[in-house]
Amino acid sequence: MIGQQLSGRYEILNRVGGGGMALVFKAHDKLLNRMVAIKVLRQQFVYDEDFIRRFRREAQSAASLSHPNVVSIYDVGQEDDIHYIVMEYIEGSNLNEEIKNRAPFQVEEAIHITCQICDALDHAHQNQIIHRDIKPHNILIGRNGRVKVTDFGIARAASSSEITQTGSVLGSVHYFSPEHAKGVTQGAKSDLYSLGIVLYQMLTNKLPFSGESPISIALKHLQENVEEPRKVNPLIPQSVENIVLKSMQKNPEQRYQSAKQMLHDLESCLSPEKMNENKLDFNDDLDDEEHTKIMPVIGLNRKVQEMDHDETIMPALREGRKRNRFGWIKPVIWTFTTIIILFSAWYGVKAVLGMLEVADVEVPNVVGKTLEEATEELENVQLRVLDPVQYEYDDQVEEGIVIDQSDKNKTVKVNYPITLTVSQGQETKIMEDYIGMQWIEVENDLKRLGFTDENIEMITELSDVPNGQVINQSPVANSKYNPNNVSVSFTVSEGRGSFKMPDLIEYSEEAAIAILEQKGLTFKVERDFDLDMPKGFVFKQFPYDPGVPVKIGEEITIHVSEGEPADVKKTNHPVIVSPEIEGEDSKIEITITDAKGTDRFWNTKTITTEEIFYVPVVLTPDLPNGTAYINVYRNQKHFGRFDVKYDEL
Incomplete structure (x- = not known):
């Protein structure tokens, strides 16, 4: 794709990374003249329409986040069979590379990085967005040291698809929360569990759980206790170990209840009065079936048979048998004990298999039904509606009706989460009153609201109203409009006569003054040193930039270079x-x-x-x-x- 242009705007320069779902390219945004990162979906995903729809919707949801520690999403688009997301370009590396090269980190640096990640998660959680795939690969570190979290919401699209990438799963399973491993609803506390693992890895240069397969690692998240960080790296203060262990509790109720709460501890853990605090004691509230069960190895006792009274038995033998008449009791007790233990082991194995083998169910098509009807129908077949429900405006479907769902007519496991998208009806907004405002302010506000050049019309006319002010608008102020199918029109005053401001930069002082006088503009000259402009030439003009409408008689200040300072x-x-x-x-x-x-x-x-x-x-x-x-x-x-x-x- 190198050299290709997407949407006639984004020029692909070179590949900078990639994962199981997508490839990442560095590109040049020709319209805004800036570098961007473009995530392009791999070809094997582009034919799954449900996945594509979910992928775009989650990316658009993540684009609502605005935080200095979150990678900004600028655009989502498609060209032919290329689906892509345009994001902020971060010059630097990801945390996974830094861990490979430098771990274990100094405690102060690990806490500084974790604070920034935690602050980003707090912002996302307050906006009802759960990341679901916090791992070092999704943490970018710029050359200025600022941490940026990326791929918000995209993990959810990937986990909802039937398409899997073994390498991607293997890379993420090390950071799974226990509830993720069990396939139940993941909330904000799941992100904090994964963040605890990232902090553990930065401090110790090892993962808390590892194994030969994703399943074996996931089971360790469910069943095994993590090795305490201070046993791996004794330089870790007790206050920091407490944060790691609290965030990685298997019971979500024993973890931090919010990212803000965890951030508070992170910001204060290195203060002198907290570094040597007592070690936290966590009660073990896990269900019994989530513990690893250790089964004793039992040798089968030989079967004991009591001989009947046979008169042919030799008297001495018969006498010995009489002496041991009650010797059968001990073997019988061992036999019954063995049977009970074996039965318990069989029952335990059956229970574990019952947890792993979940019944299949076909997902009904609930599109076109009300949210209440759809929820009831899904629950009747032992499926659940993913919370929160997605809402979208729709010009054709009335409010409260399901317009889209995940996995319809597919076979999934019992208790599988189904994403529902419900219509909010036709979107309507109230038109602002722009009359009397400067056109440049009006245009910026319209584009912030989502209007484009195609549905904005601006005409000018001479008027006694000051130049650049709006004197008429359509639709009129305070009227309702549908932002999806409306065009707006504005009449803007040109004043009593205006023209485009000439470009005076790099002109000599004499030439610039001659142009101003010819145009009927007054002027003022200020002089200052400038490293780039030769002495006697204009290096700045104010307050009108080149090309901006200006009226006859306006005063222009030109800044003339005195050359380089003597002390350069x-x-x-x-x-x-x-x-x-x-x-x-x-x-x-x-x-x-x-x-x-x-x-x-x-x-x-x-x-x-x-x-x-x-x-x-x-x-x-x-x-x-x-x-x-x-x-x-x-x-x-x-x-x-x-x-x-x-x-x-």
């Missing part, structure tokens, strides 16, 4: 960089933080042997610490930072 120092700093493996390609990227800006991209190059880069740096005395920084990245990992001090030049 420049240098080409030598930086020696070697490839990761001598003779093999290594991609080198270099950024500069100096008087011209922060993290300016300077150059990228692929090397196979050691090379010297001469990096141009501009310094002024007012730089923080009087220092410029050169950051070098090799194969997208930080190679090193080189400091250039003003006082040393």
Whole structure:
């Protein structure tokens, strides 16, 4: 797909990752001129319509989240048989890679990362969104150190599909909550269990449960106690171990009751008064059948038969038998004990098999029925409605009627959750009163509400009303409208006459003044130093940018460069960089933080042997610490930072 354009807008640049469900590409958004990440669904999934519908719906639901620690979702689309999600592009690595390279982490760093994940989960849970697949692979760490959680809601689409990816399941099962392993409803506390495992792994560089198959690992989540983190890494404070163990309790009622509660403990656990707190004691409230049962190995006793009174038996033998007449009691007791234990073992095995072997049931089609009728019909066949129910506006179906469901006419297990989508009827909104507002504000508000250029009409006319103000609108203010099939029209004043503001940047002062006078505009000149513009040339204009409507007589301020400050120092700093493996390609990227800006991209190059880069740096005395920084990245990992001090030049 490299070089392909999606929707005529997103240009695919290179692949940056992938998983069991999708491939991830770095792309350029040509419309907004920014880098984005695009998750493209693998081809084997594109023919399952239920899965696609669920995939899109969950992605759109996750797009409602707005938090600094959540990867933003910008767009969801389809082109031919390519289904994709457009997301915020994070320059950095994922937590799984960091754990492989650096674990165990310092306790302070592990807590700092976990706090950011927990804050993101708190925001999601308050918006009724459960992640369901918290694991290091879904935690991104930017080059600035900020943690971003991704794939909100997408795990739910994957778990609801009949399509499976063994590698994907194997990767996630290490982070399953016990209720996930049992196939029952997962809530916010399931996310906190998975987060506890992530923290455990960062602190110890090992997973709490491992095995040869996903089933064996899932059973350990249900049955086995986790090895305490301090036994693996004695440097962990007791307060931190308490957080790990509390979040990983098998009984959800013994875990943290919310992400906010867990975040409170995380933020205070390294304070001196809490680090050596007492170890928490958890009562074992698990059901008996969830414990591992240890069965004794029993040898079968030989069957004891009592001899009848046979007169032919030798008297001595008969006399001995009389002495042992009551010797049969002990063997009989052992026999009955053996039978009881074997029966108990058989009953236990049958109970375990009964838990694992769940009856099949066909999912009825409840589309077109009311929510109450659909719920009753599903419960009658021992299925349940997934909470919360999904609601969507529908112009054709009245409110309260089921318009979509998961797994209809398929065979599933008893107690399987069915997702219902219920109509909210025709969506109506109230039109705002925009008359008297500036058009640029009105346009921004309309696009925030979901209007596009195709259904917004703007016409201008000369008027005594100030330039740029709305003087008429349709639909009129306070009227109802359907956002799915409405076009809006606005009349905007041009004032008594206006024209587009000319671009004065890079013009000499004399040429800029001549243009302003020719256009009938007044002007004011301000002078200042500028590192990029030669002396005597305009480097800024205010308050009208090029192309913006401006009226005759308006005052324009032009900022004229005085050239570089006298105390500027420049240098080409030598930086020696070697490839990761001598003779093999290594991609080198270099950024500069100096008087011209922060993290300016300077150059990228692929090397196979050691090379010297001469990096141009501009310094002024007012730089923080009087220092410029050169950051070098090799194969997208930080190679090193080189400091250039003003006082040393």
